[in-house]
Every structure is written in structure tokens, then in C-alpha cells.
Amino acid sequence: xxxxxxxxxxxxxxxxxxxxxxxxxxxxxxxxxxxxxxxxxxxxxxxxxxxxxxxxxxxxxxxxxxxxxxxxxxxxxxxxxxxxxxxxxxxxxxxxxxxxxxxxxxxxxxxxx
Amino acid sequence: xxxxxxxxxxxxxxxxxxxxxxxxxxxxxxxxxxxxxxxxxxxxxxxxxxxxxxxxxxxxxxxxxxxxxxxxxxxxxxxxxxxxxxxxxxxxxxxxxxxxxxxxxxxxxxxxxxxxxxxxxxxxxxxxxxxxxxxxxxxxxxxxxxxxxxxxxxxxxxxxxxxxxxxxxxxxxxxxxxxxxxxxxxxxxxxxxxxxxxxxxxxxxxxxxxxxxxxxxxxxxxxxxxxxxxxxxxxxxxxxxxxxxxxxxxxxxxxxxxxxxxxxxxxxxxxxxxxxxxxxxxxxxxxxxxxxxxxxxxxxxxxxxxxxxxxxxxxxxxxxxxxxxxxxxxxxxxxxxxxxxxxxxxxxxxxxxxxxxxxxxxxxxxxxxxxxxxxxxxxxxxxxxxxxxxxxxxxxxxxxxxxxxxxxxxxxxxxxxxx
Numbered sequence: 001x002x003x004x005x006x007x008x009x010x011x012x013x014x015x016x017x018x019x020x021x022x023x024x025x026x027x028x029x030x031x032x033x034x035x036x037x038x039x040x041x042x043x044x045x046x047x048x049x050x051x052x053x054x055x056x057x058x059x060x061x062x063x064x065x066x067x068x069x070x071x072x073x074x075x076x077x078x079x080x081x082x083x084x085x086x087x088x089x090x091x092x093x094x095x096x097x098x099x100x101x102x103x104x105x106x107x108x109x110x111x112x113x
Numbered sequence: 114x115x116x117x118x119x120x121x122x123x124x125x126x127x128x129x130x131x132x133x134x135x136x137x138x139x140x141x142x143x144x145x146x147x148x149x150x151x152x153x154x155x156x157x158x159x160x161x162x163x164x165x166x167x168x169x170x171x172x173x174x175x176x177x178x179x180x181x182x183x184x185x186x187x188x189x190x191x192x193x194x195x196x197x198x199x200x201x202x203x204x205x206x207x208x209x210x211x212x213x214x215x216x217x218x219x220x221x222x223x224x225x226x227x228x229x230x231x232x233x234x235x236x237x238x239x240x241x242x243x244x245x246x247x248x249x250x251x252x253x254x255x256x257x258x259x260x261x262x263x264x265x266x267x268x269x270x271x272x273x274x275x276x277x278x279x280x281x282x283x284x285x286x287x288x289x290x291x292x293x294x295x296x297x298x299x300x301x302x303x304x305x306x307x308x309x310x311x312x313x314x315x316x317x318x319x320x321x322x323x324x325x326x327x328x329x330x331x332x333x334x335x336x337x338x339x340x341x342x343x344x345x346x347x348x349x350x351x352x353x354x355x356x357x358x359x360x361x362x363x364x365x366x367x368x369x370x371x372x373x374x375x376x377x378x379x380x381x382x383x384x385x386x387x388x389x390x391x392x393x394x395x396x397x398x399x400x401x402x403x404x405x406x407x408x409x410x411x412x413x414x415x416x417x418x419x420x421x422x423x424x425x426x427x428x429x430x431x432x433x434x435x436x437x438x439x440x441x442x443x444x445x446x447x448x449x450x451x452x453x454x455x456x457x458x459x460x461x462x463x464x465x466x467x468x469x470x471x472x473x474x475x476x477x478x479x480x481x482x483x484x485x486x487x488x489x490x491x492x493x494x495x496x497x498x499x500x501x502x503x504x505x506x507x508x509x510x511x512x513x514x515x516x517x518x519x520x521x522x523x524x525x526x527x528x529x530x531x532x
Binding site: 015 | 116120121122149152155160162163164253256
């Protein structure tokens with residue numbers, strides 16, 4: 001058992017209102033599924049697609065990260081799963097996959113080894 | 114919290130209308146961008162955090178904040194609607210003016226303004242209909258294309274051309290001007306009627322799409338009927354017609370998703386509540402001196418609705434109503450429907466003669482149900498071979514798999530010699 005972070009990237013650009021509604025329904029259903037199965041630890045937060053990067057000893061601030069919108073992390077969720085394979089399997093139900101997006105699955109390091 | 118059906122689509126229509134009032138009709142594209150942006154935000158936030166208590170208010174507020182940002186940033190670069198332009202020039206009047214525009218009590222009027230603007234006299238009827246669907250109904254280009262069996266690219270092109278015509282004016286149609294309102298009203302009514310007809314008789318193979326079109330036209334015609342200047346007998350008659358016809362929709366497609374003719378529809382599946390509403394609108398429409406074709410079509414639908422079984426239909430009344438319809442709004446399709454009613458009243462021979470007498474019959478040459486009607490009547494005269502030829506011609510012209518399945522069944526019926 002462990003915690004895993006889902007990082008969402010990409011997704012459909014400019015869906016019509018009806019398409020948005022359908023995508024929304026699928027997310028609601030998926031989140032509910034994760035909640036019912038006890039795998040949802042924290043639904044997480046969406047992220048704005050703008051930001052700054054602070055770098056170097058002098059703390060140089062630049063706009064960024066300079067990537068295409070599809071490469072930017074748009075949000076995250078924390079789940080509980082048996083192992084990495086299980087977490088990845090659960091991510092397979094994520095609606096973002098249907099609209100050209102991806103889920104990065106990262107195990108959260110444990111304190112007690 | 115659950116999402117109500119078509120919430121996004123409905124809100125999109127409302128938001129575009131309101132934002133266009135804020136930015137001016139010539140900045141329609143900007144209004145659409147802001148709406149798109151609000152929906153993207155809603156999607157991102159709601160999918161993780163869940164649906165807020167009042168999703169409509171959330172969306173509207175997001176759009177409003179975004180509108181204030183845009184107005185602040187662009188007020189020197191863009192020209193806005195003349196009557197608002199001045200108010201938007203200073204910070205303290207700007208916020209007040211936007212608050213006033215976004216006042217929820219004005220939403221119905223905003224949608225009417227947009228609906229009337231879309232029915233621009235320089236645009237063709239199909240172009241008007243597409244604009245109403247997209248800008249007032251919140252349909253995407255793909256959904257409009259699916260409704261009219263066209264390609265999304267073609268629809269997109271046509272829509273953007275039509276929007277240029279709209280954007281030549283900076284203000285939305287003034288719905289407070291009684292004379293202008295009365296002049297444009299028939300055009301708006303026709304657009305709503307066409308949306309409904311596309312849903313009811315149309316060529317789209319998707320039952321969902323068609324129900325959506327019917328539902329949307331009913332929502333819009335009600336907006337019209339609830340406005341003091343739109344509340345006239347012809348609008349009420351249009352309401353009646355839509356309710357009475359739409360009541361039969363659940364029975365039009367049978368349990369297998371196949372088209373079912375009036376002859377063998379399961380009438381227990383007709384929506385009684387809608388029939389009652391349709392009758393009430395028809396009663397309300399019976400005032401004044403104007404007899405619109407909506408009145409007559411609604412009356413025909415009411416006669417059908419009154420018959421518990423097909424054989425109880427008052428065909429004499431229906432033929433008489435078609436006669437009236439041929440006087441006020443003659444067309445080959447109406448004449449064909451009249452001929453079918455004549456066949457019911459006086460037998461297939463008379464029906465076929467009435468079809469032969471349809472003037473402008475050549476305009477029905479690509480209409481599958483013209484041949485289907487001939488086939489049906491020949492079948493009743495036991496001329497099975499001729500009937501089968503007609504159904505085959507109809508099949509070749511069928512516009513979707515539902516029509517194809519229906520016509521194949523009729524061809525089979527010819528082989529069996531049964532009706």
C-alpha cells in the first residue's frame with residue numbers, strides 16, 4: 001500500500017459546450033469510482049497554465065515553464081494503491097486519456113522504510 | 114451534485130448573448146472567446162473539485178470577471194457598443210455597467226436580442242438557423258453539422274461568413290422597438306420552425322440529435338411567447354404545433370430504434386402532458402384575425418392527437434385542414450401530405466390521383482417519402498410489383514440508416530403481399 005500522485009497533462013482543446021458536458025460527466029463518474037473503491041486520498045487541485053521559474057544562485061525569475069500547453073501539468077490528484085502497477089491500472093480509467101491527454105503516475109516516497 | 118442535462122449548452126447561449134451586449138455585436142468573436150475560456154476553467158476546476166452549488170451562477174460569474182478584465186485591458190484598443198462605450202471608459206462606471214449587464218433578470222431579453230440579430234434579413238434561412246443554433250442554443254459546429262447532415266468544416270465556414278454579416282452592426286437587435294420587432298418576428302418564427310422540423314422530420318440518423326433540436330426549439334419559442342411583443346397568436350400556434358408534434362416523438366422510433374409510421378405507432382407512448390400543453394397553446398392562439406400556417410399545422414397535429422387508434426382518425430377534418438394549408442402556404446410537400454390524407458378518406462385510387470395532381474411534383478424527385486407514399490398506396494391496391502419499385506426508388510434516396518431500415522421492411526411487405 002502506498003500513496004501515488006497523478007499528474008494530468010493535455011486534453012481536448014476548445015470542446016463544444018455539449019462535449020465539455022460529456023467530458024465533465026465522465027470525470028464525475030471516474031472520481032466517484034475512485035472514492036467508492038477507497039482509492040481517492042485527495043482529489044487535488046487544477047493548475048493555471050501560467051507560471052514563473054526561479055533559477056540559479058541569483059534567483060533569476062523567468063516566465064515559464066516554456067512548454068506547449070499539452071506538456072504542462074494541468075492538475076494533480078493523490079490516490080492510494082497497492083503498488084505502482086495498481087496505481088497505473090487505476091489511472092487507465094481517467095477520462096483525459098480519451099481526449100489526447102496523459103496521466104503521469106508517481107509514487108510518493110515513504111517516511112518509514 | 115449532479116449536472117443537469119445540457120447545462121453547458123444552455124449556459125453557453127445565455128453567456129454569449131449577455132457578453133455580446135457588453136462588448137457589442139461587432140465584438141462577437143471576443144464574446145465567444147470569453148465563453149470558451151469560462152467553460153475551460155469550469156471543466157478544469159469542477160472535474161477535480163466537483164460541481165459547485167450553483168453551476169450556472171459560477172459560470173456566469175467567471176465570464177463576468179473575465180469580461181471586466183478584457184474591458185479594462187482593451188478599452189483603448191477596441192471600440193465597444195456606443196451606449197456602453199462611455200460607461201466603460203472609467204474604472205468605477207465600468208464595474209457598475211458590467212454588473213448591470215449581467216443582472217440575471219435580463220437573461221431572457223439578451224437571448225431574444227441575439228435570436229433576432231441572428232435572423233438578419235441579408236442571411237438565408239439555413240444560415241439564420243445555424244446561427245441561432247450556435248449562438249443562442251450553444252451547439253458546436255460539429256453538432257450543427259450532425260443536425261443538418263453536413264461536414265463540420267462546411268458548417269464552420271458558413272457560420273464564420275454569417276457572423277461577419279452580424280458583426281457589421283455594433284448593436285444587437287433592439288427588441289423594445291415594436292415596429293422592428295413585428296417586422297422581424299415572422300423570420301424568427303420561421304427559423305425556430307425550421308429547427309423543429311429538422312428535429313422532427315430531419316435527415317439526422319441520431320435520435321438524440323433530433324430530440325435535442327425539438328427540445329431546443331421549444332425552449333426558444335417559449336422565450337418568444339413570454340415576451341410582450343412576441344406573445345401573438347402565430348407564436349402561440351407555433352408553440353402548439355411543436356408540443357403536439359413532439360408529443361409523438363417517443364413513438365416515432367420504436368423499441369428497435371426503427372422509424373414507425375403514424376399508421377402503426379404505439380400511441381400509448383405519446384406524451385400526454387405535452388399533448389395537453391399543445392392543446393392549451395392552440396386555444397390561446399385562437400384569437401385575432403390572422404390564420405398562420407402554424408395554426409393549421411397545429412390543428413392537424415391536434416386531430417391526430419385526438420384519435421386513440423389510427424382508424425379513429427378524423428380524415429375528413431384533416432383533408433379540410435390541408436385544403437386550407439394549400440391556400441395559405443402551398444408547397445409540393447404539403448400537397449403530398451394532403452394526397453395521403455385523401456387516400457385515407459377516399460381510398461388509394463383517389464390518393465394516387467391526388468399525388469398525380471400535385472403541382473411542382475418534380476421538386477419531390479429527391480424526396481424518399483414521395484416514392485414511399487406512392488408505394489404505400491399501390492400496395493393497398495394490391496399492385497405489389499409496382500409498389501416494390503417505388504419503395505426501391507425511395508430506398509436509394511434514403512438519407513440515413515433509420516430510413517433505410519424502414520423502407521427495406523416495406524419492400525419485404527411487398528414480397529409477402531401483406532400491408
